[in-house]
Amino acid sequence: MGKKKYDYKPVPFRGSGFQFKNNYWISPVVFIIFLILWHVGTTIGFISNLVLPKPAEVLIAFHDLYVTGDLYLHVGASLKRLILGWTLGTFFGIILGFSIGLFSLVRAGLAPIVAAIFPVPKIALLPLFIIWFGIGELSKVNIILFGTLFPTIIAVYGAIDNVDRSLIRMGQSFNLSWFSITRKIVFPASLPAILSNFRITAAIAIILIVAAELIAAEKGIGAYVQMAGSLFAIDRLLAGIIILSCLGLIANWLIGFAEKKLLKWRNL
Amino acid sequence: MELVLKKVSKTYGDLLVLNEINLNINEGQIVCIVGPSGCGKSTLLRLIGGLESPDTGSIEARGTPPPGCLNPLTYIFQDFSLLPWRTVEENISLVLEDHSLSAINRNEIIESVLQRTKLTEFSDRWPRELSGGMKQRVGIARALAVNPSVLLMDEPLSALDSQTSEILLNDLIELWKKQNFTSVYITHNLSEAIRIGHKVVVMSRRPGEIREIVNIDTDIADRKIRNIELEEHLWNLLKDEAIAAERELENG
Ligand SMILES: Nc1ncnc2c1ncn2[C@@H]1O[C@H](COP(=O)(O)OP(=O)(O)OP(=O)(O)O)[C@@H](O)[C@H]1O
Ligand SMILES: [Mg+2]
Numbered sequence: 001m002g003k004k005k006y007d008y009k010p011v012p013f014r015g016s017g018f019q020f021k022n023n024y025w026i027s028p029v030v031f032i033i034f035l036i037l038w039h040v041g042t043t044i045g046f047i048s049n050l051v052l053p054k055p056a057e058v059l060i061a062f063h064d065l066y067v068t069g070d071l072y073l074h075v076g077a078s079l080k081r082l083i084l085g086w087t088l089g090t091f092f093g094i095i096l097g098f099s100i101g102l103f104s105l106v107r108a109g110l111a112p113i114v115a116a117i118f119p120v121p122k123i124a125l126l127p128l129f130i131i132w133f134g135i136g137e138l139s140k141v142n143i144i145l146f147g148t149l150f151p152t153i154i155a156v157y158g159a160i161d162n163v164d165r166s167l168i169r170m171g172q173s174f175n176l177s178w179f180s181i182t183r184k185i186v187f188p189a190s191l192p193a194i195l196s197n198f199r200i201t202a203a204i205a206i207i208l209i210v211a212a213e214l215i216a217a218e219k220g221i222g223a224y225v226q227m228a229g230s231l232f233a234i235d236r237l238l239a240g241i242i243i244l245s246c247l248g249l250i251a252n253w254l255i256g257f258a259e260k261k262l263l264k265w266r267n268l
Numbered sequence: 269m270e271l272v273l274k275k276v277s278k279t280y281g282d283l284l285v286l287n288e289i290n291l292n293i294n295e296g297q298i299v300c301i302v303g304p305s306g307c308g309k310s311t312l313l314r315l316i317g318g319l320e321s322p323d324t325g326s327i328e329a330r331g332t333p334p335p336g337c338l339n340p341l342t343y344i345f346q347d348f349s350l351l352p353w354r355t356v357e358e359n360i361s362l363v364l365e366d367h368s369l370s371a372i373n374r375n376e377i378i379e380s381v382l383q384r385t386k387l388t389e390f391s392d393r394w395p396r397e398l399s400g401g402m403k404q405r406v407g408i409a410r411a412l413a414v415n416p417s418v419l420l421m422d423e424p425l426s427a428l429d430s431q432t433s434e435i436l437l438n439d440l441i442e443l444w445k446k447q448n449f450t451s452v453y454i455t456h457n458l459s460e461a462i463r464i465g466h467k468v469v470v471m472s473r474r475p476g477e478i479r480e481i482v483n484i485d486t487d488i489a490d491r492k493i494r495n496i497e498l499e500e501h502l503w504n505l506l507k508d509e510a511i512a513a514e515r516e517l518e519n520g
Contacts, residue, residue: 170349173319174363174414175339184362188353265353265394 053235061239070224075243077219078209081137082247085144086205093149093201094194097156101190102182107157114153122147122204123211135216140209147208148201155197159190192266195259202251206244221247269331269340269417269450270295271316276325278311285311287475288325293418295331296448298488300461302506303471303479304513309454310422312476316452317341317420333417338367342416346423348403350395350410357382357391360410377413384443385409401432408440419451426456437463445489458502462495464488470505473513480505 035055041047042054065071099106100114126143133139163186171181213222221240228236271293278286285308293299293316301309314320316327318341333340350359357378364374382388385405395403404424411419424440425433441464443449455461461468468482482502484491 166345166347166349167351169319170343170345171362173317173339173341173343174410176363176366180366184365185351188351263353265396 051234053238057235058238058242061233061235062242065236065239073219074221074224075247077217078213078221078247081140081144081212081220082205082209085141085209086148086201088141089145089148089205090152090198090201092145093152094156096149097153098160100153101157101160102186111157114150118150118154122208126212126215130216140212140217140220143212144205144208147204151201151204152194152197155200156190156194159193160186162193163189192259192263195255195262198255198258199252202255203248206248206251210244269329269333271418271450271452272328272330273316274326274328276312276315276322276327278308278315278320278322284475286315286322287477289476289478291469291478291481293450293452294466295450297466298444298449298451298453298464299467299469300465301452301454301469301471302456302458302461302502303469303476304473304506304510305456306513306516307471307473307509308476309471313343313420313422313452313454317343329418334415337415337417339363339414340417342411342414342419344404344407344411344419344421344424346427348395348400348407348427350403350406352395355392355394356387356398356406356409359395359406360413363410363414381409381412384412385439399432400428401436404428404436405439408436408443412443417450419449419453421451421453423454423456425460433460440464441488458499458506459494461502462498463491463493468502470502473509473516479509 038047038052039055042049042052062071065074096110096114100110101107122143125146126139129139129143129146133142167185167189168181171185176184209220210222210225213220214226217223221243225237225240225244228234228240271291273289273291273293276286276289277284289312291299301312303309311320315322318327329340351362354362360378360381361374364377369377378391379388382391385408387402387405387409390398390402395406398406404427407424425436428436437460444451444464453461453464462484465484466488468484470479470482471477472479482498484498
């Protein structure tokens, strides 16, 4: 009787991929390669100077902005409108969202109106706001207020609708007061959705402020970009766009920071 | 405290869920309720605790709650119902914060219930860091913190693996020996019911009615791990109902 022959092979590993590792060094390297390509491309003339200036020229535009004090002027003006409009819109949005989420009478009255106004692109309201509030600060702050208000209302009451009913039942079964249940159960349960909505409203606010400043403003990043565009000063145009990108990144970082602090119970 | 249910009925829409339930829950007794799925056990418990009201019939609480009782009818939930944004300690604190207790007094209560449920070392953990058994211990600790006169438990151990639920069942038995609490205990597990119940109430399938009440006289402390005879008796009562209930679900 001949022995059976067995073929020994290790089981191949198939579980790799579809998993993100933290490669912190990749993005700076990609960024530097991008800068080098940009520099080389514009220097050898592969990229026309009418399309893109050299990176160094953009840097000089930044430098000019800084030494003339225009950086402070424009960014300051935009930031003031952004912060004021966003804060007010978010504040009223949270209050109205909670009222709609908690009181059926308010919901019956306001939810249809909110649903009707929500889908209107707020940029379309800009001419109307300029007629109503003038071309000064008021129309700009109000357009941001309006633009952040409605998404916030909808996000907040959606979040409240999604609060785990069994937790509310639990609170009731221990005789917690209505106010305690709202403050200690409903509010923390809806906080993650509210915070992630901040990212969306921050982006909306930046879009709206630029749109408003493009149309009518002397100060502000939008106005700066508008002026640069009409002068074909692509270097300054790019500087403005980079400032906007930085604003968005900073807003995102602040919200991420708030999430980490306020939602530390979610993950490590 | 003693609870008396008289002709309690409940309908949802036109679905009769509970039909004329009469039941006494005596002071210091654990009443177990078993019955096929969907027969209205959870509904009955919600009625008993006042989270819903019966359509007809009455539910009365007789006698005064013990001194220091903050919430006479207190639930322990199948899904634990812990707040994920509060640590173990804070979850227990939640049910004390609405009462006018001094901070010292409150901390004493929390410390004492954590000790009784063997959770002292875990007081500052988040719920997500705990195993199922630990979570239910927190649920039990939270219930004990309000010094209830009746504990209402809806399948408190059924989300746990069998070893953990055995350990927790023993802990509940130990606790009962010390405190003689009154309780309504819903379970699917017949041997669990036989271990911890003074009375086992067998319900019929929907519309839920009481089919039989089995009294168990043996002292809870002296019971064996299993009582096959009694288990078989209960199973025979339940078997046809369970099969019929199962069919109903299958056919929609
Ligand atoms: N809020 C409600 N609205 C409408 N129907 C309900 C509601 N709650 C329960 N029911 C119905 O009432 C019946 C009894 O439900 P209940 O949860 O009390 O059963 P149960 O005995 O606890 O079942 P299980 O053993 O599966 O936990 C079920 O048919 C269920 O669909
Ligand atoms: Mg149930």
